[in-house]
Amino acid sequence: MALSRDQVVATAVDLLRRYGLGDLTMRRLARELGVAPGALYWHVANKQELLVHVADALLSEIPPPPVGQPPAEALAGLSVGVRDALVQVPDAADVVGLAYAVRPGATRALRDLAGLVHDVGVPASERDEVAALVVHQILGSVAGQHNRRLAALADPDLPPPDAAAEAKAFEVGLAVILRGLVRSR
Amino acid sequence: MALSRDQVVATAVDLLRRYGLGDLTMRRLARELGVAPGALYWHVANKQELLVHVADALLSEIPPPPVGQPPAEALAGLSVGVRDALVQVPDAADVVGLAYAVRPGATRALRDLAGLVHDVGVPASERDEVAALVVHQILGSVAGQHNRRLAALADPDLPPPDAAAEAKAFEVGLAVILRGLVRSR
């Protein structure tokens, strides 16, 4: 039966997860799907658009924050959850960064995050900016860990990143942000 | 006379500044220098290494913070200065992000930043983490503005980013970080 766009996107996510952005090429994707490269352009305008759909797919798998939790705690928990999900996918920070810049509120996970920033007491005039700060810390941490992993592979003198230490570093930064927010209630 | 590595890097910076990472290819760079593509590999191991040198060149142009300023103020000023410098160069966030992940203290500007984080009273155990947070906010802001610019070019329905508003958003986030630091003195 005919190919669907969902099928194209799902296979793209799979390729990204397994081999990274360097191997997520239109030609490779077509091969994986058993079609000619040109066939993909019936389902997707171009590679950029495909990557936005891939970002949406990655973010849609993140569990929503549990209800009834204090907002600061929920914000921290969701931030860690988003980071945990993305850190497993090579180049996720690049892919999601693109999609976020264009449409910050397009996915539920990032809307939840903005909502919690509101709940924590940030005035409406600064809500988007603070949400962006949290997103930068998440994507920066993910990108940093991934870059260090690549660097260690390329140069055996460099130590590979320690996942626990990276997660800890992320939470230290997040705690600074949360302290900064409390004073603005 | 013979090509030098500095010459190769300087031309690469120029290409990045003028046309972005998409046009900073080894072949294009070789053409610009009037040599065969293979010639570049005498001066540089590969493209990755070239990009690290490019990042160093970009960061080395940033003015150091004036002495005698209160540390929190100097930290804010330097952060804004780094952002201002990078936001003018397409894809600077990607290029610098790579170099920073591998060698956070390799350039003076980023060492100054880490030093000011210390001066502001952050305990030694959290210095690197907080410096990374500030760097994430800088690079995230730069990447976000650039991604929005690209998106607006590709899709005329999207508004182009307003430079002043982007700068303001950055400073709001930075202020949150600084408030979070004050409590940890």
Add this chain to the structure above:
DNA sequence: ACCTGAACACCGTTCAAGT
């Protein structure tokens, strides 16, 4: 409506051979 085949204009990298 959906896909193939073939082309166009590119990439990064290697390496024998030249000077």
Add this chain to the structure above:
DNA sequence: ACCTGAACACCGTTCAAGT
């Protein structure tokens, strides 16, 4: 020491033509 020429194994995208 430094560079050329030529090759290898790729890219994203387009589009007439087929079913």
